[in-house]
Amino acid sequence: GAVVSQHPSRVICKSGTSVKIECRSLDFQATTMFWYRQFPKQSLMLMATSNEGSKATYEQGVEKDKFLINHASLTLSTLTVTSAHPEDSSFYICSARDRRGGGYNEQFFGPGTRLTVL
Amino acid sequence: QKEVEQNSGPLSVPEGAIASLNCTYSDRGSQSFFWYRQYSGKSPELIMFIYSNGDKEDGRFTAQLNKASQYVSLLIRDSQPSDSATYLCAVKDQAGTALIFGKGTTLSVSS
Numbered sequence: 001g002a003v004v005s006q007h008p009s010r011v012i013c014k015s016g017t018s019v020k021i022e023c024r025s026l027d028f029q030a031t032t033m034f035w036y037r038q039f040p041k042q043s044l045m046l047m048a049t050s051n052e053g054s055k056a057t058y059e060q061g062v063e064k065d066k067f068l069i070n071h072a073s074l075t076l077s078t079l080t081v082t083s084a085h086p087e088d089s090s091f092y093i094c095s096a097r098d099r100r101g102g103g104y105n106e107q108f109f110g111p112g113t114r115l116t117v118l
Numbered sequence: 119q120k121e122v123e124q125n126s127g128p129l130s131v132p133e134g135a136i137a138s139l140n141c142t143y144s145d146r147g148s149q150s151f152f153w154y155r156q157y158s159g160k161s162p163e164l165i166m167f168i169y170s171n172g173d174k175e176d177g178r179f180t181a182q183l184n185k186a187s188q189y190v191s192l193l194i195r196d197s198q199p200s201d202s203a204t205y206l207c208a209v210k211d212q213a214g215t216a217l218i219f220g221k222g223t224t225l226s227v228s229s
Contacts, residue, residue, distance in 0.1 A: 034216060043206065043221040044162070093161045095217075107217060112161040 003027055004096050006110035013084055014118055021079045021113045023094035029074035030096035034107065035067075038091040050077045084117045091115075120145045122209050124220035133229045137194040141207030141220055144188070151183060152208040152217065153192045155201075162206055166192070197227045 003026040013019050023033055031052050036044040048069050050056045056069035068080040077096075081088055093112040121144040131137045139153075150169040154162035168174045168181040168190065180193040190209075194201055204222040211218060 032215070036219075043219040044217075046216050046218070049216060091159075109161045109163070114159075 002098065002108045004094065004108045004110040006092075006094055006113050008113060009111060010114045010116075012116045012118065015085050016083055018080055018082045019084055019115060021081075021092055021094075021115075023077045023079070023096065023110050025075045025096040025098075025108070028096075028098045028108075030077075030098060031074065032097040033071060033077040034095045034097075035069060035077075035079050036093045036095070038093060038112075044093060047079075081115065084115070086117045089115055089117045120148075120209075120211060120218050122207055122218050122220035124205075124207050124223050126221055127224040128226050129223055130226045130228065131197050133197060133199060133227055135197050135227075137197045137201065137225055137227070139192040139194075139205050139207075139223050139225065141190045141192075142188055143190070143207075143209045143218075145209065145211060145218075146185075146188060148209045148211065150210040151181070151190045152210070153179075153181060153190075154206040154208060154219075156204045156206055156222065158204075165205075194225075197225075199227045199229045201225060202227045 005024045007022045033050045035047045038044045047062045048056045048058045050069045050071040052071045058064045071077040094110045095107045097107050123142045152167045153165045156162045166181045168183045174181045178195045182191045204224050206222045207220040208217040
């Protein structure tokens with residue numbers, strides 16, 4: 001149980017295009033999903049917290065107009081990188097929190113999406 | 119600003135030895151602490167979590183927490199080459215929502 005998928009796993013795009021990344025909780029409902037970004041040899045940096053049915057909360061320094069987050073259902077959140085540039089190339093990882101809560105590890109990580117912007 | 123600090127390493131140990139990974143955190147109000155393992159190109163996978171002072175053991179892994187010193191560690195006994203990875207320490211903030219990650223310590227176990 002507690003499986004989170006991401007699609008696509010890899011994407012290469014041209015500078016200026018937009019890329020959408022999907023994060024799905026496959027066997028549980030997630031009221032909250034988190035989007036992280038990881039540059040090479042760096043740690044995971046939280047970009048935003050996404051709550052189902054409401055606007056995402058962005059961390060300081062993350063442009064909300066550039067990184068559009070939609071959490072329209074209890075099993076799906078999407079991150080759209082608009083007008084991507086080479087500096088947006090990174091490993092994007094989502095995690096989802098089971099709506100049933102409880103415990104100390106209710107966040108489950110997806111496998112990540114490697115974005116390369118040419 | 120909340121910070122989680124780890125020595126980036128690399129930490130090199132021979133097969134069968136004990137590997138000791140350390141982490142300090144700045145937010146004294148933090149309540150729960152996590153150790154993740156991350157292989158290159160993969161997302162993190164949870165090894166252990168701990169929330170009470172003292173030791174918590176799970177197989178070859180032991181997590182140690184000292185809230186007064188704001189210090190958490192992970193011991194790996196009988197280290198195996200397959201343990202070679204980056205180990206991320208993460209702390210859940212006071213609000214109990216987001217995880218704050220350290221930069222990770224790279225462990226290399228030689229056979």
